[in-house]
Amino acid sequence: MPEHDPAARSASLEELRAAVARAEQGGRPEQRPTSDGPPPPEPQDADADPHAVARAVVLRQLTGSPKSRSQLAQALRRKGCPDDVAEAVLDRFEEVGLVDDEAYAQMFVRSKQSGRGLARRALQHELRSKGVDDEIARGVIDDIDPDTEREIARGLVEKKLRSLHGLDRQVQVRRLAGLLARKGYGAEVSRQVIAEALDALPEHQRD
Incomplete structure (x- = not known):
């Protein structure tokens, strides 16, 4: 993948984080628990920007651990994100270098080699299960010494x-x-x- 401008990447990340904050706040009053039981579920904001909500979902996923594009798409689908919105948001994350299946595959291979001692065949299978394209996976695995x-x-x-x-x-x-x-x-x-x-x-x- 082409190199990304670090300054542009940092600015884009701040832009996305700001969108997350807006989506999560939504101007709703704080819910306080009562002595009768757990707090009621937080109401859904029908006016929330679906792109902002999708960006929030993706950033939360990436904060936990690196993810492939396919894994992020599945997370958005589980949240009910429309396919066209998911596609646009993931495309944007790829543009700024926050989603990169080749980099993810390289990290995954290093981790599984050192942590579990996996060889090429097992690594190919696991990358496929993570939704990494076979061509990308082969390119990374072919580099194994x-x-x-x-x-x-x-x-x-x-x-x-x-x-x-x-x-x-x-x-x-x-x-x-x-x-x-x-x-x-x-x-x-x-x-x-x-x-x-x-x-x-x-x-x-x-x-």
């Missing part, structure tokens, strides 16, 4: 082996292979990494 992925697989195997000492080698192989398969590693990488780890164990070295 095979050596880095192999090292992550080795780390997973070494950690799992701590609970497998003393078991038959074939049992160890099956459990380690199952672990790596669930993480999305291919058969060849799994076979090599598992063999290297087991061959290095004293219990499997020949006298």
